[in-house]
Each structure stands twice: as C-alpha cells, then as structure tokens.
Amino acid sequence: MKVHPIVYSVAALALLLLFNALFTDGFFAIELRDGRLYGSLVDVLNRAAPVMLLSLGMTLVIATRGVDLSVGAVMAIAGAVAAVLANGEPDKALGWLQVSHSVPLVVLCALVVATLAGVFNGVLVGRFGVQPIVATLILMVAGRGVAQLVTEGQIVLFENPSLELLANGSVAAVPTPVVIVTLAFVVVAVLVRKTALGLFIEAVGSNAKAARLAGVASAGVVLAVYAVSGLMAGVAGVIACANISAADSGTTGLYLELDAILAVAVGGTSLAGGRFSLAGSLVGAILMQALTTTILTRGVSPHATLVAKALIIVAVILLQSPALRASLRAPKEQAA
C-alpha cells in the first residue's frame, strides 16, 4: 500500500499539537485584540510565514531535481533594497530612485531584484548545465556581500507605517504574512496544477533527458522555477525587514535556505526530484515552527531546537530512504 507522504508530516504535526493540548497551558487559546488574532497557534503560522514562502519556491526547484541555496542571501538582498528605498535618503545608495513615498514601488523594486537573482540561478542551471548546488552557492556566498553593498554595510532603519503593515498588520483579523502566504500558495498551486507547468516540472525532475526528447523546454522550465524561488525569497525578505523596520544584511534569512529545504523534505517531496507536494511543504514549515515554539514555551534551551532539527532531518531522510526500506522488508520476506 502506498501512503501519500504528506500523511507523515500531518501525523507528526497532529502528535505535536496533541502533546501541547495535554501539557502546555493555553497553547490553543486564541483571542481577538485590536482587530487582530493573537495566540500561540497564530504565532506559529505568523513566524513560519517566511519559511513557508521559501518552501513554495524550493518545492518547485527540488521537483526539477535541483536545490536553491541562495534564498537566504536573496532575502537579505530584497530586504536591503526595500529598506534603503524606504529610508529614502537621497545621498544613500539607490537614493536617487526617489520612490520612498510609494510602498508599492519599494516592494516592486525589491521583488524585481530578487526575481533577477533567481533568473541568474536559473540561467546557470538551465542554460549552462551547472550543478544546482554549485550554481546557487555563488549567490549564497556573494549575495550577502551584495546586500551589504546596498546598505553600505550598515543596519538601515526606516520609518514607514504602511510598509510595516506588511509584517505587523492584519486583514480581517488574520496577520498579513499569513494572508500573503495563502495568496502565494493559491497562485503557485493554480499555476502548476491548472496549467501544464506542473507536469513539465515533474517531467524534468523525473528524467531531464526524456523530458527534453519529449519536447519539454527544460531550460525554460528550470529558469521559471528558480525565478519563482527568487521571487518568493524576495517576498520573505520584504516581510522580514518590514517586521523589524530595518535591514540587517548579515542576519536576514541566515540559514533559512536550510530550513526551507528541510520543510520540503519533511513535507514528503523527494529530493531526487519528480513528484512534489506544495501543501506538504507548508505543513513541513508549520511543523518545524510548531516544534520551535513548543521548545521555547516549555522553557527548554532554544539551542535544543537545532539538535531537534538535526534528529528530524535524519529521521525523515531515513524514512524516505529506499535502502532502509529494502533492508527492513527483506527479513520479513524471507520469513514468509
């Protein structure tokens, strides 16, 4: 019997929630204050938002048998661009653009830059056939340097209430980041499931050569998925810097590429490419954040989260490993 891989992550999340229902007081309490929902569960969703966004793009990239290591650095670039533009001092870098008065323009610029970063990765992988880990390593190394170049090495503060609303506001009592994630999920899901794009992605990931021979424009598909990944990283970066009204190029999105890959793996998408589950990745991201929040609310050292993550990665990839399954199955078959 073949179980849909999302079942494991949903089950793990359910177990974790059950644990909290039994042992953590008020974990499920949700209250409405100043027109916005508050509570641990809302907090989990809100904090998971950046990784959820990254994991949407990462799922598509991994489905083509790739990986995008640069998303954390691209977040830093997008955050830096948004902060510098919103700061709007004419003598600073990019000050000549004079768009600080318009939040849509600020966000648009940041997203365009992030998407271009994704296109850069996509060209290297799709057009030049560079290994994805290597291609995206370039921006992972240089991206933070570029972000620091944009902010001139400083932490850029800005005061822009409308931009801050992107992270701290709410739409119909739901925190804005959660709304943005939902929108992004719907758009990406429609794009890949209601058009042939999803099929092409799975074809390229399952067997790139066969896909090309069957007439799939693999280079174009690869370019598209890395562009989407860059765009998602841009959105996450803007939210991250809007959240603290500042851009810190050194720490924005640090190690989040690893969290995003982890969320995708936990969500049941095979890292060997092919079939993918966007919803699974979102559940994976929520699971990781729920675990972090649980550890924090129980007063355990926050560094235990890192150790827990390590154990989860090993557990998940072992579960997915055909080699382990085969060796577990073999003795039983012999007995029968």
Next chain:
Amino acid sequence: MTVRIARQNVPALATLAVLLALYVAAGLTFDGFFSLRVLVNFFGDNAFLGIVAVGVTFVILTGGIDLSVGAVVGCTTICSAVLIERQGFHPLAAFGAMLLAGTLLGTAHGVLIHRFNLQPFLVTLAGLFLARGVGLWVSTESVQADHPFFETFSAAKLPLGDGVFLPFGALMFLVVFAAGVYVAGSTRFGRTVYAIGGSEQSAHLMGLDVARTKVAVYALSGFCSALGGVALVVYTSAGNAINGTGLELDAIAAVVIGGTLLTGGYGSVVGTLFGLLILSVIQTAIIFEGSLSSWWAKIVTGVLLLAFILLQRALQPRQ
C-alpha cells in the same frame, strides 16, 4: 592523450595564474605587500580554514559534500575551551577528545550516506545543526582558554629570518597539507577516492573498497574540521560557539576555485592550496586598500567562483 591531460590540468593552472596575477597586481599597488611577513600571514591567519579545506577536498573528490565543517570548528573551539577552563582538562586531553568527537561525527555522516544511500548534502546539514546546537548549548558566550601549556604552542614556531616566524598554526596547516597531497596522490586510499568520484559503480566493479573509503573521507573531513577548531583555539586562546559560521562556504569556494570538480573525480589538494591563497590575497588586499569594505571579499569570491565554474563547464566533455 596529451591534449586530454592538458585539459585536466587547465583548471589548476588557471587557478595558479589567477593567484600569481592577483598577488603581483596587489604587490605593485600596495607598498609592503611583497614582504615576507604578509606572505607568512597568508598561511597563519587562515590556517584553520586551510586544514578544514584539505578534508573537504577529499569529500568533494568522491562527489560528496560536507556542510558541517564550520559548525564542527565552532563546536570544537567552545567545547575544548570549556573543558580546559572549567573542567580542568589538560589542553592535549581536551584536544584529543574533540578530535575523537569530530572523527566520530564524520564517521556517522559517512555511514548514513553510504549504508542508507542518503544525500550527503542533507546528512551533513543535520551534522551542521547538531554541532551548532551542541556548541551553543555548552555556552553562548566566548570562553577564554588560558593554560601554561599554550606557551608551548606559541613557542613552537619556525624562524624564517628578519624576525619573521612561521607560527604553530601555519606549521600545522602545512603538515596537514603535505599529508593530504601524499594521501591523495600516492596511496591506495587516494586512488580509490578519485575512482569513486569518477564513477562509484565502476569503482565497485573494479573491486575497490568503496564502502570503507566513502565512510573514511567523511571521517577524515570530521577529523580535519576538529583539527581546524584546535588550530583556531591555539591561535585565539579562546572558544566561541559561533566560530566558523559560513566557513563551509569558504572551504567549498577554496576547493572549487582550486579546480576540483564538485561532481568528483577531478582535482587536487594542491589546487585547494592555490584556491585558499587566492582568498587570502583578496582579503589581505582589501585590508591594505583600507577604504574598501570587507563585503567586497564576498563579492569577489562569488565572481571568481562563477568564473571558475563556467571555465570547468566549458572544459568538461558534453554528456
């Protein structure tokens, strides 16, 4: 045949050419860049990175990757500092324990990767989180490590004349480097590493001990990472859990710029030394320049990475 060998050597030769060009350009631009002291600092300041990069070279030659090295360096520095300072360990005992721990972690990586056919990228990512988590758990703050024995280390330096000394860390690095060159080029283990990188299946069919070699390269990388951490403790007389953040990227960059293919099979430890020296020249030139900020080093490294990867791509035969 001669053409094929030339093609293989092109990346390493290109690296050497870039290194010499950068060194000469920087030397002509800045007064005092050509001094012996600056040259010695190339080896002394990045000794820990060099030691780590030698181990990473072997992993990459088999076609694998080790993301945990930076975290292992950080974990080693904080754990050995705490062992020496708070638990009263002799430095040699503390270092020995950490080298053993690093080797065991590397062995665990190798076993998981080979036995269960898991992706090296993810397994060593777990190792990164584990080592970083343990290190931060032990102490989030920097811990001084003072011990009379440390003077033995600082006394162990090689005079080069003009009052310039090759410090202990640099000596450690050069020993590790020489050992790496020997093992990669002149031992059965080294040849098996290259064979696995070329084609794991063929290596297996040739009767080479693929399993033991694959586990051994990760164990070696874990050992080298811990040794890099030890070098850093000796260099700074302190431990900090966040030491070595992003070091895995620098190490991989040095290996790739040094001409080793990330797909495995091609490359050399000597190339890694060139790659490392290129990174050192860039860092030092930026310090000499004064007005340029440190992030330029990241950007230049990225550009060089891009250039070398495209060069390798152009030289590789089409599949």
